[in-house]
Amino acid sequence: MSAGNGNSNTLTILYDTIRWEEKSLIEAAKKKGVETENIDVKNLTIRLDEESKKKYAGRTVLQRSVSYFKSLHATAALEGLGASVINPLRVASITGNKLFAHMEFQKAGVNTPKAIAAFSEESAAAALEEFGYPAVIKPTVGSWGRMIGLLRDRDAARAVIEDREHMFPLYHIYYFEEFVKRPPRDIRAIVVGDHVVAAIYRYSGDGEWKTNMALGGRAEVCPVTKELEDICMKATRAVGGQIVGVDLMESDSDGLMVHEVNNTTEFKNTVRVTGVDIPGQMVDYALALNKKG
Amino acid sequence: MVNCPECDAEIKIPADSIEGEIVTCPDCGASYELVKAASGGFDIKPAQVVGEDWGQ
Numbered sequence: 001m002s003a004g005n006g007n008s009n010t011l012t013i014l015y016d017t018i019r020w021e022e023k024s025l026i027e028a029a030k031k032k033g034v035e036t037e038n039i040d041v042k043n044l045t046i047r048l049d050e051e052s053k054k055k056y057a058g059r060t061v062l063q064r065s066v067s068y069f070k071s072l073h074a075t076a077a078l079e080g081l082g083a084s085v086i087n088p089l090r091v092a093s094i095t096g097n098k099l100f101a102h103m104e105f106q107k108a109g110v111n112t113p114k115a116i117a118a119f120s121e122e123s124a125a126a127a128l129e130e131f132g133y134p135a136v137i138k139p140t141v142g143s144w145g146r147m148i149g150l151l152r153d154r155d156a157a158r159a160v161i162e163d164r165e166h167m168f169p170l171y172h173i174y175y176f177e178e179f180v181k182r183p184p185r186d187i188r189a190i191v192v193g194d195h196v197v198a199a200i201y202r203y204s205g206d207g208e209w210k211t212n213m214a215l216g217g218r219a220e221v222c223p224v225t226k227e228l229e230d231i232c233m234k235a236t237r238a239v240g241g242q243i244v245g246v247d248l249m250e251s252d253s254d255g256l257m258v259h260e261v262n263n264t265t266e267f268k269n270t271v272r273v274t275g276v277d278i279p280g281q282m283v284d285y286a287l288a289l290n291k292k293g
Numbered sequence: 294m295v296n297c298p299e300c301d302a303e304i305k306i307p308a309d310s311i312e313g314e315i316v317t318c319p320d321c322g323a324s325y326e327l328v329k330a331a332s333g334g335f336d337i338k339p340a341q342v343v344g345e346d347w348g349q
Binding site: 015016017018019022023026038040066067068069141142143144146 | 311312313314315326340341342344346347348
């Protein structure tokens with residue numbers, strides 16, 4: 001990481017791949033006459049000592065690393081040395097873990113799917129008997145819908161649980177969610193600062209019950225109602241988020257519920273569908289934070 | 294313009310490209326990361342486009 005001047009008109013963008021999102025942020029900054037220092041996290045070395053504070057204190061860093069573990073640890077290092085990272089370490093650590101996030105939503109009274117946790121093969125099986133079927137199994141850490149399974153009955157559950165016992169210990173933490181009855185879509189809302197700037201519906205791809213765009217879903221504009229705004233802001237504040245993507249479902253029985261807040265949110269499809277200048281608003285927010293120091 | 298190491302198709306590098314950006318071969322779909330070439334232009338290297346802990 002080169003020195004940079006860390007002044008109030010400079011933004012550091014930390015990435016591990018430059019996708020549409022990162023490029024649009026760099027371009028948005030350029031349009032505003034703001035200098036960006038673009039750093040590939042793979043090339044980043046940071047001395048974790050007092051001396052480094054001179055270099056990093058006061059910087060504003062837009063954390064865009066798509067790797068959860070690299071993002072989390074780079075944020076810890078930079079924030080520890082006095083940089084303002086968007087989003088802060090607490091947000092990254094909570095939102096990156098579905099169980100941690102669930103507890104924060106629960107404490108803040110954010111409507112979220114019912115969940116149950118277990119910590120061994122036997123207790124996972126017993127937990128599901130108590131919880132009932134169908135249930136959704138989710139890795140506590142993971143994205144893009146990977147390793148999320150719909151367990152329709154005991155046999156399916158036993159097979160998945162047994163498989164997981166042969167995986168990395170993280171997968172021996174069992175986190176099950178209720179299978180929420182909902183339309184074949186979910187909502188992705190982008191929050192910048194203290195409001196929702198845009199939202200889209202994400203429809204499931206053909207033959208797919210998950211709605212991730214990475215799995216072939218399609219997107220449409222979702223109106224930002226007061227109800228949507230309120231629950232998104234409640235969820236964002238529950239985890240301390242600054243710029244986040246909030247994922248919601250429309251439960252047939254319980255209305256809007258938040259199932260995830262994303263720390264390094266993707267927004268390409270939201271910009272494409274809504275036309276809202278999300279990267280511009282993200283840069284404005286970061287600059288305002290920079291000036292506040 | 295560079296040639297895809299997989300299928301030899303031509304990959305256009307847009308004028309506004311930046312280092313680290315991902316380009317995709319129009320023929321075979323392989324993804325590459327742009328890296329600065331000694332000549333001052335861009336070269337390509339295979340891109341990591343997915344990791345176990347990647348995504349939002």
